[in-house]
Amino acid sequence: MRSNGAEANPATRTPFAALSFDLLGEGTALRFVARGASMQPFVRDGDTLTVEPVTTAAPRPGDIVFLKSATGNILVHRVVRRAADRVITRGDGSLLTDEPVPMSQVIGRVVVIQRGERTIQVSRAWRRVTGLVWMRLWIVRRVLAAVRRRARMWSKKTTQDLVQPFGRDQED
DSSP: OBSSOOOSSGGGOOHHHHHHHHHHHTTOOEEEEOBSSTTTTTSOTTOEEEEEEOOSSOOOTTOEEEEEOTTSOEEEEEEEEEETTEEEEEOTTOSSOOOOEEGGGEEEEEEEEEETTEEEETTSHHHHHHHHHHHHTHHHHHHHHHHHHHHHHHHHHHHHHHHHHHHSOOOO
């Protein structure tokens, strides 16, 4: 999920990215409206996220983190695994993992998702586990996505077949 992106060169970062890095780096929490679909179904476009700085405790698999990706974009994605001083993330709505990034590029952890009147505490252990299970079921998600695509195609074709005869003049 993009958070109003940033360039790889710090001098060309967006004001949002620069301010976010500054605030989180100083230990101040951040709230913003998420945009994009990469974290669906857990984070939706338009949700308000509260991000706290990553302090001494390194992000754990299942945590939703605020980071600067290998391509220089600001992302909110879930930690899939850690390897030495790097972290590997993936959007909940994606089947592919992101490029590994240094732990130093992970500057925040999402702790609250505000969806309308509903407040979701992301920092609870069972929410992390739910996210991890979702990530591990990637093959099931892939099959479901293929079924959904085929159902849409079939639905469009069936609708066209039903509507088409009524639009033509019938010759008897």
